[in-house]
Amino acid sequence: MNLLTLIVVLPLAGFLLNGLLGPRFGRPFVTAVGCGLPILAFLATVRAFLQLQAGGGDDPLIQTAYTWATVGDFKFDIAFYFDRLSAVMALIVTGVGSLIHVYSTGYMKDDPSYARYFAYLNLFLFFMLLLVLGRSLLVCFVGWEGVGLASYLLIGFWFEDPAKAAAGKKAFITNRVGDAGFLLGMFLIYRTLGTLDMDGINAAFAGPVLPAVSASLIGVLLFIGATGKSAQIPLHVWLPDAMAGPTPVSALIHAATMVTAGVYLIARLHGLYEHAPEASQLIAVVGVATAFFAATIAIVQTDIKKVLAYSTISQLGFMFLALGVGAYGVAVFHLYTHAFFKACLFLGAGSVIHALGGEQDIRNMGGLAKRIPVTFATFAVATAAIAGLPPLAGFFSKDEILWFAFASESGGSPLLWLVASGTALMTAFYMFRLLWLTFLTPSRMSHEVEHHVHESPLSMTGVLVVLAVLSAVGGFVSIPHFLEHLLPLPGVHHELEHYETPLIVLSVVLALAGLAAAFLIYGKGLARGEALAARFPRLHKLLSGKYYVDELYENLLGKPLNWISERVFLGLGDRFLIDGSLNGMASLAQRAAGRLSRVETGNLQFYVLLAVLGVIACLAWIWRNG
Amino acid sequence: MDRTQLLLALSVALFAIGLTGVMIRRNALVMLMCMELMLNGVILSLVTFSEQTATLSGAVLVFLIFVVAAAEIAIAIPIVLLLARQRRTLDVGAYGDLKG
Numbered sequence: 001m002n003l004l005t006l007i008v009v010l011p012l013a014g015f016l017l018n019g020l021l022g023p024r025f026g027r028p029f030v031t032a033v034g035c036g037l038p039i040l041a042f043l044a045t046v047r048a049f050l051q052l053q054a055g056g057g058d059d060p061l062i063q064t065a066y067t068w069a070t071v072g073d074f075k076f077d078i079a080f081y082f083d084r085l086s087a088v089m090a091l092i093v094t095g096v097g098s099l100i101h102v103y104s105t106g107y108m109k110d111d112p113s114y115a116r117y118f119a120y121l122n123l124f125l126f127f128m129l130l131l132v133l134g135r136s137l138l139v140c141f142v143g144w145e146g147v148g149l150a151s152y153l154l155i156g157f158w159f160e161d162p163a164k165a166a167a168g169k170k171a172f173i174t175n176r177v178g179d180a181g182f183l184l185g186m187f188l189i190y191r192t193l194g195t196l197d198m199d200g201i202n203a204a205f206a207g208p209v210l211p212a213v214s215a216s217l218i219g220v221l222l223f224i225g226a227t228g229k230s231a232q233i234p235l236h237v238w239l240p241d242a243m244a245g246p247t248p249v250s251a252l253i254h255a256a257t258m259v260t261a262g263v264y265l266i267a268r269l270h271g272l273y274e275h276a277p278e279a280s281q282l283i284a285v286v287g288v289a290t291a292f293f294a295a296t297i298a299i300v301q302t303d304i305k306k307v308l309a310y311s312t313i314s315q316l317g318f319m320f321l322a323l324g325v326g327a328y329g330v331a332v333f334h335l336y337t338h339a340f341f342k343a344c345l346f347l348g349a350g351s352v353i354h355a356l357g358g359e360q361d362i363r364n365m366g367g368l369a370k371r372i373p374v375t376f377a378t379f380a381v382a383t384a385a386i387a388g389l390p391p392l393a394g395f396f397s398k399d400e401i402l403w404f405a406f407a408s409e410s411g412g413s414p415l416l417w418l419v420a421s422g423t424a425l426m427t428a429f430y431m432f433r434l435l436w437l438t439f440l441t442p443s444r445m446s447h448e449v450e451h452h453v454h455e456s457p458l459s460m461t462g463v464l465v466v467l468a469v470l471s472a473v474g475g476f477v478s479i480p481h482f483l484e485h486l487l488p489l490p491g492v493h494h495e496l497e498h499y500e501t502p503l504i505v506l507s508v509v510l511a512l513a514g515l516a517a518a519f520l521i522y523g524k525g526l527a528r529g530e531a532l533a534a535r536f537p538r539l540h541k542l543l544s545g546k547y548y549v550d551e552l553y554e555n556l557l558g559k560p561l562n563w564i565s566e567r568v569f570l571g572l573g574d575r576f577l578i579d580g581s582l583n584g585m586a587s588l589a590q591r592a593a594g595r596l597s598r599v600e601t602g603n604l605q606f607y608v609l610l611a612v613l614g615v616i617a618c619l620a621w622i623w624r625n626g
Numbered sequence: 627m628d629r630t631q632l633l634l635a636l637s638v639a640l641f642a643i644g645l646t647g648v649m650i651r652r653n654a655l656v657m658l659m660c661m662e663l664m665l666n667g668v669i670l671s672l673v674t675f676s677e678q679t680a681t682l683s684g685a686v687l688v689f690l691i692f693v694v695a696a697a698e699i700a701i702a703i704p705i706v707l708l709l710a711r712q713r714r715t716l717d718v719g720a721y722g723d724l725k726g
Binding site for chain 2: 600601602603604605608609612
């Protein structure tokens with residue numbers, strides 16, 4: 001078995017071992033398999049990465065695991081493709097993934113379905129690696145669907161609660177809408193290019209003769225798939241509900257890895273998107289709009305995980321903005337820093353929830369800084385990182401996105417920059433609001449919760465520290481530079497070049513302004529924030545109602561669908577046509593038999609008479625016709 | 627009227643008497659005997675035709691029918707006996723409640 005196949009297969013083995021044998025062999029076995037195999041996969045990825053670097057870094061490793069199907073003279077291979085882009089992704093997936101597995105051993109310690117949890121988590125890792133390493137779009141799609149499945153299983157992990165099970169279904173169904181776009185895009189690519197290998201697709205669009213197909217059409221179709229997986233407008237509605245799952249799951253799947261699959265897909269197919277200016281423009285606009293609206297919603301959320309969920313949507317919007325203006329490497333850079341600080345934030349939130357025994361409402365928190373100092377310190381570092389304070393990781397990546405949104409020659413505009421900067425300001429504001437309300441303001445906890453507060457075990461705090469360090473220094477690894485041969489950065493408008501330094505200063509000022517505003521309003525507690533909400537009741541209602549998108553979808557799609565199912569398919573089709581015809585025939589037979597049974601009088605002579613009459617009738621018929 | 631016709635007329639007469647008996651008599655034993663009469667009418671016609679066509683198959687069939695008739699009566703008589711013992715009558719009208 002070659003190295004890349006090994007990376008993918010290790011978590012699958014973990015899934016099978018834990019899924020089939022885990023409950024029988026007990027927790028130490030589950031822990032060893034559930035954490036050990038992802039760590040081994042990480043080490044194998046590092047080894048593959050060293051091999052790639054030893055070869056100069058520009059020649060991808062391509063290894064075929066299996067020929068799936070041969071149709072005519074076209075072969076569908078399950079092949080893995082390892083270049084610098086997939087290397088970065090695979091390292092994030094296995095690295096952050098392993099950390100979160102270790103964290104989970106502490107967080108899920110008392111859960112009765114411990115083995116099932118690790119089996120699902122390993123399954124997710126397997127599909128995610130398939131998605132990231134697959135050479136063909138087809139393999140990528142299998143992984144794409146598989147992570148959706150794993151996400152569904154883990155959101156609904158505590159399925160005894162109907163609301164959580166419903167959240168899982170919502171995520172899955174919303175993703176299906178996007179997947180339809182992905183599939184159509186794939187069909188179109190295969191029809192016109194005759195290949196689904198992603199390097200082949202990029203090469204086809206890099207050649208002197210462009211394929212006879214609209215790159216923008218394919219681009220938009222694939223982007224629809226990406227909006228589903230990466231929770232962009234209009235398919236963003238599932239991600240906040242997905243917080244019903246266990247918190248490490250939110251960190252791994254719904255912050256660090258799976259939701260960035262759409263970003264990865266578009267960066268992977270950059271050759272196509274470079275020839276799709278309309279699609280790129282759409283991506284930039286959708287990205288920046290999502291970033292902005294999600295940030296406004298995050299300002300008024302009171303559930304610690306919901307704030308982080310909207311912040312994730314918003315940061316994903318930033319990544320799509322970068323993709324839309326052609327700065328693919330920068331998008332991957334932000335993906336990479338975001339994986340660290342958002343995983344750290346979610347795991348920190350998990351640690352807070354763990355400490356408070358399940359409390360998630362930040363209005364009932366406060367004063368935790370002294371009680372759980374490690375969680376507070378790491379959470380603060382990650383908050384500063386996402387807010388974009390230098391020299392933490394988020395500063396570098398976000399700043400580059402803002403710069404290219406402003407000055408890129410392929411679609412940048414001051415308007416995009418303006419909205420994105422406003423979003424960055426709001427990001428700093430809502431993140432520091434969260435920090436103050438959770439950790440710094442005087443305690444608003446009830447007495448028994450207060451009594452219960454305790455710092456998390458080492459398996460959790462250790463992971464938090466590692467992630468906090470990575471969020472602090474991760475920005476010094478310049479991913480865009482590292483990926484430059486693969487994903488060249490777009491040109492910059494010449495006359496705008498001298499704005500670069502002022503813009504950096506401005507973005508730092510904005511981050512600090514967000515911090516200051518959060519301190520002014522929430523530094524002392526909830527009172528000022530609530531007064532502000534009371535001053536603008538309509539705005540507050542609109543924001544806390546999440547712009548009523550859920551209600552809109554419910555009225556526009558949910559209710560008509562329910563009506564048609566209820567009335568037409570159930571009422572007319574099932575009850576009337578199918579049940580009706582069957583029951584009708586049964587009652588027809590019953591009634592006919594009821595009539596006929598009156599012939600049976602019990603009088604033997606009468607029976608004989610009937611028989612004789614029958615014989616006579618037969619004879620008469622034979623006489624007439626024979 | 628030759629012999630064959632005479633024999634056939636006799637067979638029809640036997641059958642008709644038997645049938646009439648089954649239809650109008652209410653005594654279970656008499657009805658069974660009338661059924662035997664009908665059977666014998668049929669057997670007679672079989673033998674007659676067998677003789678007329680100078681083949682043996684009709685005659686062989688007669689023996690088969692005898693066996694069947696014996697078996698049938700061996701079942702029918704005990705049934706009637708049991709019914710008669712229970713109902714204290716041989717009138718088939720009293721057995722009307724046996725219908726399904």
